[in-house]
Amino acid sequence: MVELRARWDGLVPGPGELADALITRYVERNRRAYRDHYLETVLAALESLIQLSTDPSSVRLAAWFHRAVHEPGGTPAEDAEASAHLAEELLPQYGIEPIRVAEVARLVRLTGELAAPATDTYAPPRRDANGDVLLDAVNAILSADPVRYAVHVAEVRRDAGDRRSALEQRYDDVRELLDGHLYRTQLARQRLGPVARVNLETELAGLDSELPAPWRGWQQAALTATATFCAIGSTVVAIAAAGASWEIPTSQGEASWPPVALALLAFISAPVLFRCARSSSQRACLIAGAVVAVAVTGLLIAWAQAPRTNPALGVGLRVPLLFAALLLLLLAGGAALAASLLRTRTARFLPSRNLGQQLAWLAVPGVVALALLLIVQPLARNYVLSSNERVDRSPRPAGKATPSVLNGTVAWVSKATFGAGAEEAISTQYGIAIPRPNGVVDMLDAATGDLRWRYTRSDSDDRPTIVATGDGAYVLAQFPDVGYLLLDANTGQRKAAWAGRTRGHLIQQAQPLLTGEPATHGSDKLHGLDPNGHERWTFEPGDCSDLDAVASTDAVLAFLGNCGDEPDAMTGLDLKSGKKLWTKTATDTYRRPVVAGGLVVVAEPGGDSDVPAALTAIEPRTGAIKWRWPVPQTWACRTLLNAAGRYLVVVDCPGPSTIENRHTVVTAIDTVTGKTAWQVTARVDPRSKVAVTADGRVVSLSRDTETCWANVIERTGFRQVRLPLGITCSRDAYAVGNQVLVTGDNAVIALR
Incomplete structure (x- = not known):
């Protein structure tokens, strides 16, 4: 005071x-x-x-x-x-x-x-x-x-x-x-x-x-973590880009140092950006801004240098991966800059640690990892898939196929596609699909042979493997190093690409669609899929020496060979759900299952011979044996089984499998009764490759000194038809439904 x-x-x-x-x-x-x-x-x-x-x-x-x-x-x-x-x-x-x-x-x-x-x-x-x-x-x-x-x-x-x-x-x-x-x-x-x-x-x-402040400062921590882990993610993606090619086919002068340099830059940036995000100095802002500028410049250069695709040149996986690495580096620099500015203006004084900051540091690396797996990787693959595909098509609607009556004349000649690969043609609702070399699938009009559409991949040099699925509405094509692609049979547009985990599946049956997955460790797997690769169910019987399956319209019959300590067995599964319906021990190893008339017909082994002892028809939903058809002991050839409507068509030779035997026997078995409906023996080389039409006709080609002949074995007997000139007899005939195709000089030919 x-x-x-x-x-x-x-x-x-x-x-x-x-x-x-x-x-x-x-x-x-x-x-x-x-x-x-x-x-x-x-x-x-x-x-x-x-x-x-x-x-x-x-x-x-x-x-x-x-x-x-x-x-x-x-x-x-x-x-x-x-x-x-x-x-x-x-x-x-x-x-x-x-x-x-x-x-x-x-x-x-x-x-x-x-x-x-x-x-x-x-x-x-x-x-x-x-x-x-x-x-x-x-x-x-x-x-x-x-x-x-x-x-x-x-x-x-x-x-x-x-x-x-x-x-x-x-x-x-x-x-x-x-x-x-x-x-x-x-x-x-x-x-x-x-x-x-x-x-x-x-x-x-x-x-x-x-003060109770469990969340204060989480924004700052999240930005710092984003800057750090996005730089780390950029490093990982850049390293992956270094192992991929910039274009397909890879050019000899392709530089490999840009992704390596980017990986090194991103690796160094991670700790630097961490320090910048935690500093309010002007130097921290300048360093973070420099990283942003480098990333933007890299993106512009990569965009300008990206390959322009054509049928002979495709985009490699390095392109999208390099873009992704630069975008991650851009995000890292932007987050560090934002964190530094935020610390300068409003967040200079924060608790050293709290729940919000700890959760941010835990959540951000998880989000970055998920983004790499669920966003970056799928986007990169989709970019490559989209950039390397071309579809050329005609606006005309699909015509209706005319069954071949085999009268020695030609229905049409298609110059739009070469004969190579035509023996692997498949029938769809909208025409005939043919795989070709260099990653091409052609769809021909079944009525005229005109090209309806052509699907081309710039990143594939091999011939794809194709099957028809979805009741013929789709073509499922497997391209080497690409995987399974689902093409619309009407337009040729890609509807889906199977995910990476399903790319290694093996097609067991196309309609309905079943795939198998051999075990590298653990159990073999059988998958029920939709055409787009979506997995409806998975059946895992264990580590088996053999796993085969076929399906009817509502059930799957799986053949299990030596699954662990279990004996050989047959198992019935529901087609929609994969639920196990029944299991039976198989005393014999059944081979060559074929679905005919709603039944699964299998060949009982005949000892050391390739000729089966009998053909057995199994009802796949219950496992009941409907009938058994003994195979004559005199038959000695391959015993081919083909489904033709309600009939099972069996092709063999009635005698010893020797060069002197020049006869072929064709038997049609009624799948309802298990009885022989008709049987014809003809003087046709049993070693010739045959084509079986949907109505049960068996066709093969043979040649004499001057003429190419069509050998036709059918219910009414045997006949030979002289074919016009220009047909290459050295190549086999093939059946697409009830239409018989052959090949000529750089052409596919439909017989009338």
Whole structure:
């Protein structure tokens, strides 16, 4: 009290009644904060700065009055306004001239906002020297010794009322002070600034421990983690790109250093960006910005250098992988830059660790890994698939095939496709699909032989393997190094590409679609799939020496050979769900299963001979044996089994398998009764490859010195048909439904 009274002497002429009245206000019993020791600190600091003011008396009076009125829980602005009114009321009573009273009131009102601007916005000619000195003196309490500062803070928080609200308000106030300049004058910054900042940061750390802040700072942690792990992800993708080709076929002069250089850059960037994201310095922002610039430049160069595809040149996997690595590096640099700017502006003072930050550091690497597996890898594969495919098609609708009556004339000649690969032609709802070398699938109109569409892949040099599925609505083509692609049989457009995990499956049956997966470890697998590769069910019998399966319209019959310690067995499965219906031990190893008339017909082994002992028909849903057809013991050839509607067509030779035997026997078995419907023996070389039409006709080609002949064995007997010139007899005939095709010089020919 004495020290305060001494500081007043001479400030206002006359006795010290005004000083006593003001001191009384600062020591009132109901006042919790801004008491006499606070005023003493302000006045002491003011004396060290007063030489910077232009009106020292007004500044001193404003310091005495600035908290003369204070209500518990009141805001600084409310206190300043009430204190300014008090000065305007009392000072004229003591002879203070009006101009000084106005200046004092103005200065007191300035103390309602104590936080300094982030940067100096005052121009020298308009600088408010009196206001700067007063506000710096009022903020001098921030640089008090730690004990006095702690007492002041406790008083302010107690004065604010509700503890939780007081803590949150104080936290915001301290953050606002630290985010700007604490003092306006250079002298105060030098003398008071360092200590004040230490006090405030110590208080903020204490508030962090008191305030429940489980999530504060998660954005900063997430950005830092994103910068770090995206750079790591960029490294991984760039390394993968180094092992892929830029274009297909790979050129000898193709440079391999760009992905290696990018991987090295991304690897170095990971720790650098981690430090940048945790720093608010200008250098950190410049480094993060440089990484962004490098990534953008790399993307532009890669875009300009990307190969332009044509039927002979395709895009390699390195192209999308390099784009993905650069995008990840761009994301990493952008995240580090955002984190650095966020730390500079609003998030400089964060708890060292909390639940939100820990979860962010755990979640971000998981998200990056999932993005690589579920987004980057599929997008890269889809980019390559889309970029390397071409579809050329005719707008004309599909015609209806005319069955071949085999009268020695030609129905049509297709010059649109070469004969190579025609023996692997398949029938669809919209024409005849033929695989060709160099990754091509042709669809011919079954009525005219015209080319309806051609699907070409630039990244494949081999002939694809094709099957018809989806009741002939789709062509499922397997391209080496690409996998299974589902093509629309009407348009040639790709409808789906089987996922990577199904690319190694083996087609067991195309309609309905079954695939097998041999075990490298664990169990062999049998899959029921939709045409697009979607897996409906999986059957795992164990590690088997042999696993085959066929299916009827509603059931699957799986043949299991030596699965672990189990004996050979047959198992029936539901076609839709894969549910096991029945299992039977197989005393014999059945071979060559064929689905005919809704039954599965298998060949019983005949000892050491390739000729079976009998043909057995099994009902696949129940496992019941419907009939058994003994194979004559005199038969000695291959015993070919072919389904033809309700009949099973069996092709063999009625005698020893010798060069002298020139006869072939064809037998049609009624699958309903298991009886022979008809049987014809013809003088046809049994070693000739035969084609069996959907109505049960067996056709092969033979040649004499001048003419090519079609040998036709059918229900009515045997006949030979002279074929026109131009047909290549050295190649076999093949049947597509009831249409018989042969090949000529660079052409596919349909027989009438």
